[in-house]
Amino acid sequence: MSVATSDTAVRTGVLTRAIIYAVLVVFAVYYLLPLFVMVVNSLKPLDEIRSGNMLALPQTWTIEPWLSAWGTAQIGVDPTGLKPYFVNSILMVVPAVAISTLLGALNGYVLTKWQFRGHRIIFGLMLFSCFIPFQIVLIPMARVLGIIGIAGTTWGLVMVHVVYGLGFTTLFFRNYYDAFPTELIRAATIDGAGFFRIFQRILLPSSGPIIVVTVIWQFTNVWNDFLFGASFADFDSQPMTVALNNLVSSSTGVKEYNVHFAGAILAALPTLIVYIVSGRYFVRGLMAGAVKG
Amino acid sequence: MSFLEINELHKSFGNVDVLKGINIAIDEGGFLVLVGPSGCGKSTLLNTIAGLETITSGDIRISGRTVNDLHPSQRDIAMVFQSYALYPSMNVGENIAFGLEMRGVAKAERDKAVAQVADMLQIGHLLDRRPGQLSGGQRQRVAMGRALVRDPQVFLFDEPLSNLDAKLRIDMRTEIKKLHQSLGTTIVYVTHDQIEAMTLATQIAVLKDGILQQVGTPAEVYSSPANMFVADFMGSPTMNMVEAMVEADGDAVRVKIGDRALQVAKPSDALRGHAGRPAMFGVRPEDVTDPASADGSADALQDLACTIDVVEPTGSDIFVMTTLGGKEITARVRASEHVTPGDAVTLKVNMDKAHFFDPQTEMRIA
Numbered sequence A: 001m002s003v004a005t006s007d008t009a010v011r012t013g014v015l016t017r018a019i020i021y022a023v024l025v026v027f028a029v030y031y032l033l034p035l036f037v038m039v040v041n042s043l044k045p046l047d048e049i050r051s052g053n054m055l056a057l058p059q060t061w062t063i064e065p066w067l068s069a070w071g072t073a074q075i076g077v078d079p080t081g082l083k084p085y086f087v088n089s090i091l092m093v094v095p096a097v098a099i100s101t102l103l104g105a106l107n108g109y110v111l112t113k114w115q116f117r118g119h120r121i122i123f124g125l126m127l128f129s130c131f132i133p134f135q136i137v138l139i140p141m142a143r144v145l146g147i148i149g150i151a152g153t154t155w156g157l158v159m160v161h162v163v164y165g166l167g168f169t170t171l172f173f174r175n176y177y178d179a180f181p182t183e184l185i186r187a188a189t190i191d192g193a194g195f196f197r198i199f200q201r202i203l204l205p206s207s208g209p210i211i212v213v214t215v216i217w218q219f220t221n222v223w224n225d226f227l228f229g230a231s232f233a234d235f236d237s238q239p240m241t242v243a244l245n246n247l248v249s250s251s252t253g254v255k256e257y258n259v260h261f262a263g264a265i266l267a268a269l270p271t272l273i274v275y276i277v278s279g280r281y282f283v284r285g286l287m288a289g290a291v292k293g
Numbered sequence B: 001m002s003f004l005e006i007n008e009l010h011k012s013f014g015n016v017d018v019l020k021g022i023n024i025a026i027d028e029g030g031f032l033v034l035v036g037p038s039g040c041g042k043s044t045l046l047n048t049i050a051g052l053e054t055i056t057s058g059d060i061r062i063s064g065r066t067v068n069d070l071h072p073s074q075r076d077i078a079m080v081f082q083s084y085a086l087y088p089s090m091n092v093g094e095n096i097a098f099g100l101e102m103r104g105v106a107k108a109e110r111d112k113a114v115a116q117v118a119d120m121l122q123i124g125h126l127l128d129r130r131p132g133q134l135s136g137g138q139r140q141r142v143a144m145g146r147a148l149v150r151d152p153q154v155f156l157f158d159e160p161l162s163n164l165d166a167k168l169r170i171d172m173r174t175e176i177k178k179l180h181q182s183l184g185t186t187i188v189y190v191t192h193d194q195i196e197a198m199t200l201a202t203q204i205a206v207l208k209d210g211i212l213q214q215v216g217t218p219a220e221v222y223s224s225p226a227n228m229f230v231a232d233f234m235g236s237p238t239m240n241m242v243e244a245m246v247e248a249d250g251d252a253v254r255v256k257i258g259d260r261a262l263q264v265a266k267p268s269d270a271l272r273g274h275a276g277r278p279a280m281f282g283v284r285p286e287d288v289t290d291p292a293s294a295d296g297s298a299d300a301l302q303d304l305a306c307t308i309d310v311v312e313p314t315g316s317d318i319f320v321m322t323t324l325g326g327k328e329i330t331a332r333v334r335a336s337e338h339v340t341p342g343d344a345v346t347l348k349v350n351m352d353k354a355h356f357f358d359p360q361t362e363m364r365i366a
Helices: A002-011 A014-044 A046-053 A064-072 A081-111 A121-131 A134-148 A152-180 A181-190 A195-206 A206-223 A227-232 A240-250 A257-290 B042-050 B092-102 B107-121 B136-148 B166-183 B196-198 B218-223 B228-235 B269-274
Strands: B004-013 B016-024 B031-035 B057-062 B077-080 B154-158 B186-193 B203-208 B211-217 B241-247 B252-257 B260-264 B278-283 B303-309 B310-313 B317-325 B327-333 B344-350 B355-357
Touching: A014 A121, A014 A257, A046 A257, A064 A257, A081 A121, A081 A152, A081 A195, A081 A206, A081 A257, A081 B310, A121 A152, A134 A152, A134 A227, A134 B016, A152 A206, A181 A195, A181 B077, A206 A240, A206 A257, A240 A257, B004 B042, B004 B196, B016 B203, B031 B042, B031 B196, B042 B077, B042 B154, B042 B186, B042 B228, B042 B269, B077 B136, B092 B107, B092 B136, B107 B136, B136 B166, B166 B196, B186 B196, B196 B218, B203 B228, B211 B218, B211 B228, B228 B241, B228 B278, B228 B355, B241 B327, B252 B278, B260 B303, B303 B317
Parallel strands: B031 B186, B031 B203, B077 B154, B154 B186
Antiparallel strands: B004 B016, B004 B057, B203 B211, B241 B252, B241 B278, B252 B260, B278 B355, B303 B344, B310 B317, B317 B327
């Protein structure tokens, strides 16, 4: 691939390259600007935001808004800051991502290597679940959570996200395992490994790239979800996104924009970190499904 | 009683019959090669022996024990796959030991067995490497090591050499043969390469469209092919086949091909009985030669005057194309023979080695 790139680069004129880079720089600035505005304004005292330019650097640097957003800002009834909700989100995201990824991997394994009559239909139905809008299931889901007795709890949210994520995780793993050589499964069968042993010893160790893809996808979706959090959580289980909304849209007192900016960054930080840490695996994993070997 | 027995084996996928009543038996220590063109069912047959495919009806017995319903891991077999199927996440040592580990063999014993096999296959220095870091030939050895370490009753090979380059393939072929000679374990081996079949087998089974065409030693299959398909499939270059008339003249029998007649030295009763009817006359390229390399002990060498169309030197021999009865035939002559296209030459046909087939049934007459 690199050969082809340098090859075309040689033939492209200097002017063309300059234009391409200019366009790229413009777009990069365009995409980075909101982040810049958020970071800059979260480090200013409130007066500076009111009086001055949103794009200007702070005259007085302060981390007070960050501390406030994290620990003392008024959210709902109590001045708790975002901290407890951050914990709620973590408690929800980690099991939801782990369970949906593991189940997706198992589904993919069964749908490709232990095919049964009607496996295509089952897969089709699971795929279909990717396209069902959230709003449609709100009321049935609330009813189900009520019947199970986990309405308003973190585990209730975990279940909702596992159910909703399963379609996607199954799709990812099925496509990845489809390209996985069946002869390996046969060899392991002859070697005496059973269903779970083959999964654990042969497939999972080779699934790194697709696990990364699935984890990023699920983490981002579950972390950023607002609708389910707002609909199914109680005060003590509300995730970060709902708390952020409560922080920003509270109608009493002064609008502390700097605190809001800091809170928004805090809410976005985990997904950002996940991308930065494993982004290159993400691209590699997406490629791995498409190109065999 | 035979060691590996396959009785009336049928296998269908949906309403497609892939194997249509296979009967094969080999003795302990035998080397059975299943050969045939692609899609003939040879790999399916191997998979049914391994237990990777269920069978529709029939019987498979290994060492007197019916294994039809046994799980692959309980049949006491080991298999080498075409793609080698080495576990990518394990190193060579772990790959070889995996089967033992799954059977609950203790670590110390596993290590000993792995070391022994690695020594035998000369892969001791590779034990810590991943399959991805090995060359094709090394992977092949590891795949064999994984089968060997279990010391099974039967080895199954599924086209194990087809992914290797030509030279390595011949080396590994010899090595498999040596291995078989030193271990004496029964082997079932699938290939589409008739040369591999000839060199390795003690028994060859030729398959076509899920039907067994012939089972026999390499010599039997080569020198008395049961039908036109086997005659055509085995041997390279392929056997020359020409339409002919069988004619009896008192005691003597001759074949008329166009306006030529060739005497048959010791006609069998079957051929004599076929007199007056058309037959396919088959003769292998090595039995149509220049006079100097003709088999002197043959009873009936017949002259064949012809014109050379094409000359293909291979180094050791020259293959010469000419025409007989309106069809192109191949003859094999000495490398030292000076032949050029357009030459008129007289070739010797060894009629002892002539084959006759019924054009309708395609079955062997004599």
